[in-house]
Amino acid sequence: MAGSKSLIGQAAPAVTLVSATGEQFELDPSSAGRPTVIFFFPAAETYGCTKEACSFRDALSSNELYKTLNVQIVGISGDAVAKQKTFVDAQGLPFPMLCDTEGEARKAYLVGKGLLGLVEARVTFCVDKDGIVRSVFDSSLQFAAHEKAVAKWLATLPKPGPAAESDAFAEGAEPQLDSESFGPVT
Structure with missing residues (x-):
């Protein structure tokens, strides 16, 4: 979606939302000090959203890049706390899942509707x-492709440690990628 892509190269918006635990969660990537992945999804407990969330869960536990870079993952949907909590518990999701019931995060991140305007x-x-x-x-239909695109992006980042100090990326020259940069992801 063109709107969301206009944020590339810009500071990620900070928002405060209620999490699946019922507590306020301040999402402020500028203060995280580590790579942050924010995935917006249509609805908890649906087939595609379960596939997507579980692909991030599995990558967080098995992909060394996620561990080495200490990646923060945050999921956001318009679901109420009770539904989000049921989803988190059923799938064993180890990262914050936020409830954007008023659509403020979607608005801040310029995320609109997908699938011909039928769903978030x-x-x-x-x-x-x-x-x-x-x-x-x-991509509204390529559920697991989101994690694969993230893994490709993470592979471009410098690894922490002494070698990273001399890396060109350490000087703030991170590549600016968008979904077209990833090519077909299956």
């Missing part, structure tokens, strides 16, 4: 450690 769009944002949006992946 499925859009994933890759935000660098300084809080700058570096990649936006938008």
Whole structure:
């Protein structure tokens, strides 16, 4: 979606939403100090959204890049707390799942409707450690492709440690990627 992609190179918006635990969660990627993945999804407990959320859950536990880079993952949908909590518990999701019941986060991130305007769009944002949006992946039907696109983006980042100090990326020259940069993801 063109609107969301206009955020590439810009500071990721900070929003405060209620999480699946019922507590306020301040999503402020600029203060995270680590790569942040924010995935907007249409509805908890649906087939595609379960596939997407579980692909991030599985990557967080099995993909070394997620561990090495200490990636923060946050999911956002318009679901109420009770539904989001049921979803989190049923799927064993180890990351914050936020409830955007008023649509304020979708508005801040310029996420509209998908599938010909029939449902909320499925859009994933890759935000660098300084809080700058570096990649936006938008696909309502390719559920697991979102995680694959994130993994490709993470592979472009410098690994922490002494070698990263001399890396060109350490000087803030991270590549600006969008979903077209990833090519077909299956």
